[in-house]
Amino acid sequence: MDFVDYYKILGVNKQASVEDIKKAYRKLARKLHPDLNPNDKEAHKKFQEVNEANEVLSDPEKRKKYDQYGKDWQHADQFEQARQSRQQQPFSGSGSYGGNYGEEDFSDFFSSMFGGSGSRSQTKFKGQDYNAELQLSLRDAYTTHPQTLTVNGKNVRITIPAGVENGQVIKLKGYGAPGRNGGPAGDLFITFVIANDTKFKRMGNDLYSTEEIDLYTALLGGEKIIDTLSGKIKMEVKPEVQNGTKIRLKGKGYPVYKKEGEFGDLYVTWQVKLPTNLTEKQKEIFRELSAS
Amino acid sequence: MQTELIPAKVFCASHAIEQSFIQTLYESGLIDITFIEEDPFVPAAQLEQLERIVRMYFEMDINVEGIETIIHLLHSMHSMQQEMNVLKNRLRLYEESGF
Numbered sequence: 311m312d313f314v315d316y317y318k319i320l321g322v323n324k325q326a327s328v329e330d331i332k333k334a335y336r337k338l339a340r341k342l343h344p345d346l347n348p349n350d351k352e353a354h355k356k357f358q359e360v361n362e363a364n365e366v367l368s369d370p371e372k373r374k375k376y377d378q379y380g381k382d383w384q385h386a387d388q389f390e391q392a393r394q395s396r397q398q399q400p401f402s403g404s405g406s407y408g409g410n411y412g413e414e415d416f417s418d419f420f421s422s423m424f425g426g427s428g429s430r431s432q433t434k435f436k437g438q439d440y441n442a443e444l445q446l447s448l449r450d451a452y453t454t455h456p457q458t459l460t461v462n463g464k465n466v467r468i469t470i471p472a473g474v475e476n477g478q479v480i481k482l483k484g485y486g487a488p489g490r491n492g493g494p495a496g497d498l499f500i501t502f503v504i505a506n507d508t509k510f511k512r513m514g515n516d517l518y519s520t521e522e523i524d525l526y527t528a529l530l531g532g533e534k535i536i537d538t539l540s541g542k543i544k545m546e547v548k549p550e551v552q553n554g555t556k557i558r559l560k561g562k563g564y565p566v567y568k569k570e571g572e573f574g575d576l577y578v579t580w581q582v583k584l585p586t587n588l589t590e591k592q593k594e595i596f597r598e599l600s601a602s
Numbered sequence: 603m604q605t606e607l608i609p610a611k612v613f614c615a616s617h618a619i620e621q622s623f624i625q626t627l628y629e630s631g632l633i634d635i636t637f638i639e640e641d642p643f644v645p646a647a648q649l650e651q652l653e654r655i656v657r658m659y660f661e662m663d664i665n666v667e668g669i670e671t672i673i674h675l676l677h678s679m680h681s682m683q684q685e686m687n688v689l690k691n692r693l694r695l696y697e698e699s700g701f
Contacts, residue, residue, distance in 0.1 A: 336663040343662060345654050346672060348679075436653075476694075477687040483650075511695050514688065 316363035316376065324377070328368065335364040437487035437496035444500050446470070447507040452539050452565065461485065461498060468500070473515065473567035476504040510539065515574025517563040520581050523547055528582040538562045538576055545578070553582040606646035607636055613644055617656055627655060630666050632673065 317324055320334040338360045340346070347353035366372045442461050454472040458465050466485055474480075479501050486496020510517040521536050531549035535542050540562070556579050563574030588596070610624045624642060628635045633652055635642045644652060651673075658664045658672065 336661070339662045340664060343657070345657055346662075346676075348676070349683075475687065476691050511699075513692055513695065 314359075314362070316366050319359050319363040320367065322367075326367075328370075331364065331367045335360060335368065436493050437489040439486045439496040440498045442498065442500050443503055444470075445503050445505065446474070447505055448510070448512060449507055449539070451502070451504050454570075459500070462487075466498065470502075471568050472565035473569075474502050474504070475567065476502065478502050478567075508539065509537065510576075512564055515564045515566050517574065517576045518579070519576065520579045522581050522583045523551070524583055525585055528553070528580070536578060539564070547580070551580055551582075553580065555580045605636075607638075607643035608646055608649065610635065610642040610644055613649075613652070617653075619656060619660070623656075623659070624652075626666060627652070630670060632666070632670060 317326070320326075320331060320338065322330050322334045326334070339357065342353045342357040342360060344350075344354050344357060347357075366376050440461055442459060444457070444459065451470070451474050452472060454469060456467060456469050458467045460466070466482065468482065479499055482498040482500065484495045485498035488495050506512070510519050512518075517539065519537070521534060523532075523534055526532075527534065527547050528551050529549065531551075532547050534545050534547050536545055538559070543559075543562075545557070545559075556577050559576040559578060561573045562576035566572040566574065585592070610621055614621045614624060621642070624633070624635065624644070627633045628642070632655060633648050634645060636645065637643070655669055655673075658669050659666070664672065
């Protein structure tokens with residue numbers, strides 16, 4: 311555990327007034343606050359340092375202790391005395407509104423010197439947000455289904471709407487860490503990671519697949535059973551269809567997220583498979599066709 | 603569908619802010635308020651946004667015009683992130699196809 315230089319973190323000198331500290335904190339908060347930097351873990355971490363520095367330096371009593379013992383924080387006896395006196399005279403609120411700060415948002419150095427998070431006793435704190443990743447297959451995400459997750463030892467039952475996208479994040483309000491001083495619980499952010507276990511390619515709500523047809527069906531037309539995510543269907547192949555021809559099957563694609571009964575389209579590309587291992591007789595017929 | 607409403611005075615008391623601040627936000631279009639017999643109520647669905655605004659105003663010393671700009675930019679950023687996600691998924695398709 312290293313000494314933490316709160317003055318350096320806020321970029322002020324030791325003679326800085328309360329107003330200077332407030333100004334420096336606000337300037338850094340405008341740059342690093344999690345409200346302004348969603349999903350930026352680096353900014354969040356730096357903001358925690360800034361918040362901790364402000365917590366100490368904006369409170370005259372804590373600042374005095376920090377200035378007096380800061381660099382010698384390992385002198386536990388002195389700190390114990392300081393802590394006891396602190397317990398008899400709790401800190402008053404600083405008037406700050408807090409954000410998503412929990413116990414773990416304060417450094418070991420802070421905890422050692424001030425005990426616990428030592429935070430403003432009157433301020434309500436929202437609990438920490440949790441992040442989780444949920445692996446699904448493309449086939450799983452095709453239907454709306456319930457799923458139970460275990461997050462920090464707690465079972466969370468959620469309903470996953472059909473059509474969820476790879477990389478999509480959903481928020482479950484109040485499923486994060488419990489709040490403190492009566493503050494609300496944090497939120498749970500779930501990122502979906504969707505692996506493709508099918509022959510289909512997905513682009514938004516549309517699906518793409520390739521189906522093979524033999525030369526004779528391509529030339530003379532016929533029927534072909536093809537796969538869709540909702541089952542097999544029979545399709546008519548028109549005579550003289552060209553290799554690479556794309557057919558659109560309306561409503562046979564992927565479900566539209568949170569729009570029940572709405573589906574994208576399925577695009578099927580015909581791939582004509584040429585015959586191999588021709589007999590002499592077959593070759594002769596093709597030569598005749600070629601000459602005609 | 604019924605909307606859960608929080609009395610503005612309860613919100614203000616628990617966050618130690620003046621009720622006039624809520625009125626200012628309402629007038630600038632940053633939040634919606636429902637009036638019941640002249641008493642302002644905040645829809646529960648807006649609490650998160652309102653708490654964020656309170657933090658920006660009181661903790662970061664950003665004025666209401668600044669907050670409006672930031673919220674607009676955060677919305678744009680969110681839309682761009684979503685678009686980027688869709689494009690990433692599309693790129694992955696091409697990469698997997700060997701193009």
